[in-house]
Amino acid sequence: MINSILRFGLIFILLILFQVLLFNNIQFSGYVNPYVYVMFILLLPVEIPSWLLLLLSFATGLIMDFFSGSPGMHSSATVLAGFVRPYILRVISPRDGYEPGSDPSMLTYGFRWFLTYTLLIVLVHHTALFYLEVFRFADFFRTMLRVLLSSLFSITFILLIEYYRRRK
């Protein structure tokens, strides 16, 4: 228990640092802003109680908001992602169900499963985030393009990190 709290604490801090120091500085032509910190919500254990998941999502978003000076924007998106995560997990559950006490990782459930999982949650999170940021439907398709391109980059980075995390 203590062990896993420490482990997730470390992951949390590392991801936030990654995001703030590295990915927040990637702004490729205004269309690509990868948000990799969502990975923290992805990695939490499968059996985490949903209230804790929501609170942790909120905390993650709030800290990102502090760093990017946009109160509420990231937190709204992460809370939504945390809310839909159990449903997504249920929809894409493997044939034999989830192993008790496991983390949703690439090693346990395979690359394809992890890709679907990441894709769905990142899309939910980015859609909410980018539309809240522009807060109008006037540039609907331009925003959608931003969502798709940024998601592509976020997913790539998340897969890379996950790949190296397990090899180590």
Added chain:
Amino acid sequence: MRSLLNFLARYNNLIIFLIIEGIAIYLLATGNNYHNTRIVNGIRGLTRGIEERINNTRTYLNLREINENLVAENVALRNSIGRLVKRENSLFFSVSDSIYQQQYLHTSAEVIGNSINRQKNFFTLNKGERQGVKVDMAVTSGNGVIGVIVGSSENYSVAMSLLNLDFKLSARIKSNGYFGSLSWDGRDYSYAILSEIPQHVSVNVGDTIETTGYSAIFPEGVMVGTVSDFEKIGGDFYKITILLATDFKKLHFVDIIGNMKKTEQLELEKLFQ
């Protein structure tokens, strides 16, 4: 009670989500200027639409009365046209400019927002810059003075009502021509105060009060009201209570009057101050 608890237990996930998301959205709405403005504007647009609709209905219900007023005004206007045409025919103009003789430009507008119960009352009109309404134009109803335009947007304008502590008007007693300053004391929406009339002037209850035209905003001779009461106060002046000719509780169609020669007058006056 049990079913309530069951309900809470069943949907606790959703409830927690709604609460936290509510907090996040609240932060979003209050913490960011941009989002805040968008939300406030959205709500305001909504209420303005509703206000306009309510006003439309009210206008329809009062059509009969409005019609009567318009007819009376028409008659008065025809009378004055008759007088004016006669007078102008007898004058000789050497300049053949069609607007040479016209000093005041009239535009009609509809009141779509009004208040009478504050100390500083304003009302909103449904014409704006696109229709030629500018700041400092006079607003009258068929019966008399009601305000001055203080701001205009593309299609709307806001006027300071006569019922506003900041409103000052130069007005005179029609029968003898003595002029004073008219303002509202913030008490009753149907009375205003005319001051600075010296005590040797004879004032009678029922005397007509009209505008002087000295301010270059209102044309000369627009009805303001009638004297309802006067008293001598300290100093040499009367404090005259005026019963306003306009009922501010039912303003609908108003007349916006722009003085086309105002700039000229003000520039000339500035030279000698």
